[in-house]
Amino acid sequence: MSDLQLLALHGLAVRSAGSPKAVAVLLGREPDEVQQALEAEVGNGRAVGAKGTFMVTPQGRAWLDEQYPQVFGALREDVDVLAAADRFERVNRDLLALLTDWQSMPAGGERVPNTHTDADYDRAILDRLGDLHDRAAKVLDRLSSAEPRLEHYVQRLDTAYDKALAGETDFVSGVRVDSYHVVWHQMHEDLLRMLGRQRQE
Amino acid sequence: MAPDARGPAAHARPAEAGVTATVAVERVVLLDGSVALGKDVLGGKAWGIVRMRRLGLPVPGAFVLPVTECHRYHENGRQLDDETWQAVLEGLRRLEQETGRRLGDPAAPLLVSVRSGAPVSMPGMMDTVLNLGMTDEVERTLAQVSGDPDFACDTHTRFCSQFGRIVLGADVDAPGPGSDAERTRAEIRGDCGRDVPRDPLEQLRQAISAVFDSWRSRRAVAYRKHWGISEEGGTAVTVQAMVFGNLGEGSGTGVFFTRDPLTGAAEPYGEWLPGGQGEDVVSGTHAVQTLAHLAAQLPDVHAELLSIGRTLEREHGDVQDIEFTVERGRLFLLQARAAKRSPAAAVRTAVDFAEAGAVDRATALRRVTPEQVSSVLQPRLAGGADSAEVLSRAEPACPGVASGVVVTDSEAAAAAAAEGRDVVLVRPTTSPEDITGMIAARAVVTELGGSTSHAAVVTRALGRPCVVGAGSGATAGWSGREVTVDATKGVVYAGRLPTEAVRVEDDPSLSRLLEWAREASPVQVVEEPEDGTRDLDAAGVALAADEAPDRSRIVEAIAGNRSVRGSILACPAGADAVLDSGVRTVVTCPGQPPLVLLLHLLHADARRREAAA
Numbered sequence A: 001m002s003d004l005q006l007l008a009l010h011g012l013a014v015r016s017a018g019s020p021k022a023v024a025v026l027l028g029r030e031p032d033e034v035q036q037a038l039e040a041e042v043g044n045g046r047a048v049g050a051k052g053t054f055m056v057t058p059q060g061r062a063w064l065d066e067q068y069p070q071v072f073g074a075l076r077e078d079v080d081v082l083a084a085a086d087r088f089e090r091v092n093r094d095l096l097a098l099l100t101d102w103q104s105m106p107a108g109g110e111r112v113p114n115t116h117t118d119a120d121y122d123r124a125i126l127d128r129l130g131d132l133h134d135r136a137a138k139v140l141d142r143l144s145s146a147e148p149r150l151e152h153y154v155q156r157l158d159t160a161y162d163k164a165l166a167g168e169t170d171f172v173s174g175v176r177v178d179s180y181h182v183v184w185h186q187m188h189e190d191l192l193r194m195l196g197r198q199r200q201e
Numbered sequence B: 001m002a003p004d005a006r007g008p009a010a011h012a013r014p015a016e017a018g019v020t021a022t023v024a025v026e027r028v029v030l031l032d033g034s035v036a037l038g039k040d041v042l043g044g045k046a047w048g049i050v051r052m053r054r055l056g057l058p059v060p061g062a063f064v065l066p067v068t069e070c071h072r073y074h075e076n077g078r079q080l081d082d083e084t085w086q087a088v089l090e091g092l093r094r095l096e097q098e099t100g101r102r103l104g105d106p107a108a109p110l111l112v113s114v115r116s117g118a119p120v121s122m123p124g125m126m127d128t129v130l131n132l133g134m135t136d137e138v139e140r141t142l143a144q145v146s147g148d149p150d151f152a153c154d155t156h157t158r159f160c161s162q163f164g165r166i167v168l169g170a171d172v173d174a175p176g177p178g179s180d181a182e183r184t185r186a187e188i189r190g191d192c193g194r195d196v197p198r199d200p201l202e203q204l205r206q207a208i209s210a211v212f213d214s215w216r217s218r219r220a221v222a223y224r225k226h227w228g229i230s231e232e233g234g235t236a237v238t239v240q241a242m243v244f245g246n247l248g249e250g251s252g253t254g255v256f257f258t259r260d261p262l263t264g265a266a267e268p269y270g271e272w273l274p275g276g277q278g279e280d281v282v283s284g285t286h287a288v289q290t291l292a293h294l295a296a297q298l299p300d301v302h303a304e305l306l307s308i309g310r311t312l313e314r315e316h317g318d319v320q321d322i323e324f325t326v327e328r329g330r331l332f333l334l335q336a337r338a339a340k341r342s343p344a345a346a347v348r349t350a351v352d353f354a355e356a357g358a359v360d361r362a363t364a365l366r367r368v369t370p371e372q373v374s375s376v377l378q379p380r381l382a383g384g385a386d387s388a389e390v391l392s393r394a395e396p397a398c399p400g401v402a403s404g405v406v407v408t409d410s411e412a413a414a415a416a417a418a419e420g421r422d423v424v425l426v427r428p429t430t431s432p433e434d435i436t437g438m439i440a441a442r443a444v445v446t447e448l449g450g451s452t453s454h455a456a457v458v459t460r461a462l463g464r465p466c467v468v469g470a471g472s473g474a475t476a477g478w479s480g481r482e483v484t485v486d487a488t489k490g491v492v493y494a495g496r497l498p499t500e501a502v503r504v505e506d507d508p509s510l511s512r513l514l515e516w517a518r519e520a521s522p523v524q525v526v527e528e529p530e531d532g533t534r535d536l537d538a539a540g541v542a543l544a545a546d547e548a549p550d551r552s553r554i555v556e557a558i559a560g561n562r563s564v565r566g567s568i569l570a571c572p573a574g575a576d577a578v579l580d581s582g583v584r585t586v587v588t589c590p591g592q593p594p595l596v597l598l599l600h601l602l603h604a605d606a607r608r609r610e611a612a613a
Helices: A003-015 A020-027 A031-043 A058-071 A073-077 A079-103 A119-146 A148-165 A180-195 B019-027 B039-054 B067-075 B082-099 B136-146 B149-167 B181-192 B200-214 B218-227 B278-283 B291-297 B299-316 B343-355 B361-366 B370-377 B410-418 B432-440 B454-462 B508-520 B551-558 B572-581 B594-612
Strands: A047-050 A053-056 A104-107 A110-113 B062-065 B112-117 B129-132 B236-241 B252-257 B269-274 B320-327 B330-338 B390-393 B395-398 B401-407 B423-427 B443-446 B466-468 B482-486 B491-494 B524-526 B563-565 B585-587
Touching (some): A003 A058, A031 A047, A031 A053, A053 A058, A058 A180, A073 A079, A079 B454, A110 B370, A119 A148, A148 A180, A180 B432, A180 B454, B039 B330, B067 B082, B082 B200, B082 B236, B112 B200, B129 B149, B136 B149, B269 B291, B291 B299, B343 B361, B343 B370, B343 B508, B361 B508, B401 B410, B432 B454, B443 B454, B524 B594, B572 B594
Parallel strands (some): B443 B466
Antiparallel strands (some): A104 A110, B062 B236, B112 B129, B320 B330, B401 B482
């Protein structure tokens, strides 16, 4: 069993289902090697694959839960990592509030859907997202110095913010593209799994 | 050498300003309504003030350092030169004359706001700093005049915090209850090693410099690069006198919509906060009154406000959202802009303005988005829901109504939906692995989280009705039951309740809009399929769960056909593909309102014209 096999299965679990390419993006690895690792996991009964899409099996989930405390034991005891993860939760709350402001806007004391017809409103939120992106970068620096793999998320967040700034508004909270929220949501899940924490909502 | 060929001298005001003022006109422009300069020189903010002044509207006094000064500042190695600073002082003197107050004078303090104003607004530019000129002495005066020492302390503290964050770049939290200016100053010093200046003129100088600096912020540079905006321009700096809604009798602040932003009805709508300051209304921490209270309390001000609303609606041909402050019975406009509105109000007001001849039909059609029409046409619960069993009342996160069988596992939800069953996904919370299930479900309910939870953000992005925060354990035993989710009200009912569709022909505004859209559309939209209609759903070209629709793939699938249909056509990429491929007719699919398809096509057409221009 190679480290990549565990990581590939972990990456698949973060997304639930996906192609080797999608998991490779998450891990910052090559699609070919991820494909091999996932196929090996299919052989172990921890994943199933059809039409190029893989899924974690219930055995696979149980096995991952068993492995996590050992594989990520050092991270779970690193006070810097835990402090950064706490800070991440704070930034997370601000991000979710910001995304809500992006998706809906105040009109006469109520909130109505934002249909992105008010360019000034959108630009002001993109500006706030930029501030939050800067704050997040500080937190993620601390996390990725302990777990360098997380730097790939930072690059994906950079790309998403850059595209949003360039007018591709779907890259803020869209679900069909690698939007800021999609990347963030995956990173959050990744972090929760590594640290053995529960989502707080 | 400055590459700006216009040069500052070209913008000098007419000679009436006098010889001594000529210098000031070049470096600093007083915004008194006689200004003949354009947005490219004054920046958006100052230009807006000039326009309002020209309409004779009461706007607090202001002056601007034009865009050309930004250039000079950077040429000078990020320094305001003496001549410009003298001009700023002259502008300030004029504001002091106009208001009868002086910056830093405890007896009659003038406070000002400083904001950036590029000709094109962009992210990365410095925000507004309010209440410049605050000092310990001014705080004492303000406490006396307003009779409210807490308020004076709060204003001072907020000024320090804002100045620290925006001008000095300190990363400090917004001041909480019990903080004061001294403590906030110390926090800022601790974070960034710089002090909030105690001298009002130094505050002004630093704020102006910070605006000019922000022109070259990383984010602003990136934005200009993306949008092809020249680096050689700059931003203007607008300095405006603050007015106070908290100065005793006959003062207050409010927001006024020229029409109801929720229904679109042509009735004034707004909020009034006697004794409040601008940000108090926005913060939602104070109990506000309706405009009827303003009418009772200050009838002249109310009448003036309504009259201003009519003037601005005429000028802009759209519903206005006006922020105003009343200082001792005198009305001031702080900001006026096109009002944000509900989908229903968007439809109604666009049609009303066009029918009144205030805008043309093409403009009316541009003002309504396909999403707004979809939202208005969403089915609602039919009468009789009142007697249905309520399983849960929780927080609405994304509006809409849908029914289905409760499934508590995302993979199972996706599988059931693939078999054509209507499912409602019910989860404690959602994580990324639930996204496929959320896409497959008709509605989503979560036990935990509020309107900003992950589930709420994802369902809004998908347009799925969603109710959040039903309570831990509240959904136990729901699995396998049929439920109806009214995510507009936040109620989950037992059973499958009847819904009723909103019919275009029953709504006069929607009917008019449909008629105009049919006339204007370059492509026909019909409901009866013609012979030889290419069916994209049957051909397997459909919206994917986790992939953005690809225009070129749709073009490939429909090229050479006169008539097409497909669920993927009701999106911007679908409409672009139809126009690109020369298709003449689009046939609706079940659940695809013609007006939605038509608006997609019209908006795609407008985008192409704009790109070509």
